Amino acid sequence: MATANIPLLALTCGEPAGIGPELAVMLVADEVPSARLVAVGDPALLAERAALLGRRVEVRVLTPDEPVPAPRRGVLPVWPVALRAPSQPGRLEPANAGHVLETLDVAIAACLSGHAAGMVTTPLHKGVILDAGHVGFTGHTEYLRDACGMKEVVMMLATDSALHARGPGMLALRVALATTHLPLREVADAITAPRLERLLRILYADLQRWFGVVAPRIAVCGLNPHAGEGGHLGREELDVIIPTLEGLRAEGLALDGPLPADTLFTPRHLEGVDAVLAMYHDQGLPVLKYAGFGRAANITLGLPLVRTSVDHGTALDLAGTGRADLGSLRVAVALAAQMAGRSTTTPA
Numbered sequence: 001m002a003t004a005n006i007p008l009l010a011l012t013c014g015e016p017a018g019i020g021p022e023l024a025v026m027l028v029a030d031e032v033p034s035a036r037l038v039a040v041g042d043p044a045l046l047a048e049r050a051a052l053l054g055r056r057v058e059v060r061v062l063t064p065d066e067p068v069p070a071p072r073r074g075v076l077p078v079w080p081v082a083l084r085a086p087s088q089p090g091r092l093e094p095a096n097a098g099h100v101l102e103t104l105d106v107a108i109a110a111c112l113s114g115h116a117a118g119m120v121t122t123p124l125h126k127g128v129i130l131d132a133g134h135v136g137f138t139g140h141t142e143y144l145r146d147a148c149g150m151k152e153v154v155m156m157l158a159t160d161s162a163l164h165a166r167g168p169g170m171l172a173l174r175v176a177l178a179t180t181h182l183p184l185r186e187v188a189d190a191i192t193a194p195r196l197e198r199l200l201r202i203l204y205a206d207l208q209r210w211f212g213v214v215a216p217r218i219a220v221c222g223l224n225p226h227a228g229e230g231g232h233l234g235r236e237e238l239d240v241i242i243p244t245l246e247g248l249r250a251e252g253l254a255l256d257g258p259l260p261a262d263t264l265f266t267p268r269h270l271e272g273v274d275a276v277l278a279m280y281h282d283q284g285l286p287v288l289k290y291a292g293f294g295r296a297a298n299i300t301l302g303l304p305l306v307r308t309s310v311d312h313g314t315a316l317d318l319a320g321t322g323r324a325d326l327g328s329l330r331v332a333v334a335l336a337a338q339m340a341g342r343s344t345t346t347p348a
């Protein structure tokens, strides 16, 4: 395949004090990356981290018009976005929050214009972006939603099936979230029937579109212990979740639940299920990360572009040590490449 026909992925380098920049370096230092990549970040910082880790990497600065070369070991093409202040591994610097957001803007613009076929993000630090005054920032997912003008998107994490014996396919356990980065006390109010319906429609459609699941079966968690115990432990199941599921089932969507979340994530209940919809972040993600931390990826569904990410955060405790595990970034890149390939063959 000619280089220009290999889907191009923009790889944002994330929080400069975290492990993102060194993961970008490590990805090309020891192996040929599985996709045509261009990092979006500060070239001097990347070269510095490569030197700190003792990795031989040529950081090759490209203008937006220059072709991005085919993947090659030891070469990291970069679309430059300058740091706003010096960065030390492990030390957050609010002055660099604007830099982090600019890397996202560059990648998003490249995807929306069709220049890049998708974007892969390494971790940013939500707290330091808020400390810097970006009020309301809660993560890539919501930032991408707003940047792309979408009303709703869905965060889904998926494990790499290589670790699991649950049958063929690249990814074995997929967990989507009905609410994302929200204080727990606000979760119940955020789960309304119209929203839940929109989220389930996005999840259903994107399982078909990106993962080739012809007739998705989705298992939906209850919000309350024991899925509300018939209304004795909370009424959200009776008032919101059950009527929403019934409405969508009448249209032919295969939806199980609401099921008690504590037993839903067991092999018998997961048999034949293509994705689980958890009601909140720490209902679904601990299970997913227990099953595959370091071998899973985060995908934003419902966007007009391909976006995957790693399953972990900035790991400030590991930054600059070279001990961060590259596994999740490998999965995120491979998955984005697979999705980008589909987006050229499947109508939107």
Ligand SMILES: NC(=O)c1ccc[n+]([C@@H]2O[C@H](COP(=O)([O-])OP(=O)(O)OC[C@H]3O[C@@H](n4cnc5c(N)ncnc54)[C@H](O)[C@@H]3O)[C@@H](O)[C@H]2O)c1
Pocket: 019, 121, 122, 123, 124, 125, 126, 127, 140, 298, 309, 310, 311, 312, 313, 314, 315, 316, 317, 318, 323, 324, 325, 326
């Ligand atoms: N995709 C993202 O941008 C993303 C994802 C998760 C968390 N975060 C953000 O990261 C920051 C720190 O979050 P946290 O402390 O809850 O989670 P974290 O994932 O950064 O760290 C949790 C633990 O996992 C370890 N860990 C993380 N990545 C690792 C890797 N690649 N290899 C080996 N060990 C690894 C860390 O050393 C730490 O012990 C927060 O601001 C959070 O919001 C961002």
Ligand SMILES: N[C@H](C(=O)O)[C@H](O)COP(=O)(O)O
Pocket: 138, 139, 140, 141, 142, 281, 285, 298, 309, 310, 311, 312, 313
């Ligand atoms: N909820 C994600 C996780 O725990 O892995 C993470 O915070 C990333 O979210 P964004 O992709 O929205 O930044």
